[in-house]
Amino acid sequence: MSTSFIYRHETIYGLLMRGLYGRHYGARYRAIAALIPEGAQVLDLCCGPATLYTRHLRAKSVRYTGLDLNERFVAGLTAAGADARVWDLHSALPLPAADYVLMQASLYHFLPEPEPVLDRMLTAARQRVIIAEPIKNLTSSGNKVLARLGGRFTDPGDGASAHRFTEETLDELFRGYPEHIEERSLIAGGREKLYVLKP
Secondary structure, three states, X not given: OOOOHHHOOHHHHHHHHHHHHHHHHHHHHXXXXXXXXXXXXXXXXXXOOOHHHHHHHHHHOOXXXXXXXXXXXXXXXXXXXXXXXXXXXXXXXXXXXXXXXXXXXXXXXXXXXXXXXHHHHHHHEEXXXXXXXXXXXXXXXXXXXXXXXXXXXXXXXXXXXXXXXXXXXXXXHHOOOOOOEEEEEEEHHHOEEEEEEOO
């Protein structure tokens, strides 16, 4: 399965994320970790190298499962003792049940129709669904060169994603779920928007 360069190397991926978020890099993880109680069962979708788990949730003794399309990331997590599985979230296969089902900076991979994966998250969650999605990014910038590069190098293995959310389009999506929304706020210096939903 072909992936973009940044998805082939955990170190490169981590450095790029640090570069994109700068001093807010750690804050984006802390904002989500603060919502998850000790000992909770957590399902992390598009988990990547699972920085949220290894640096923030493991100390809370959560029962963690990470799903990702990238076999390299899954193999690395499995070798580190985490429950990680290769999983294509574009399939209609029901998700494993968990107390908290979360996705960070990956919902754009399901545009133009993110509702099916969001619906499966709500079905799988016993307590909360947590989604943090970038609303400021390279591909939505006014710079065509940066936008082209951003689209080209963000293929996790199922095709490059040319489209991204803005705050307006993300809010529009969640207006279709008014009975589920419990909390929404900006995190990571305003680069991401956090939604917490009740199943």
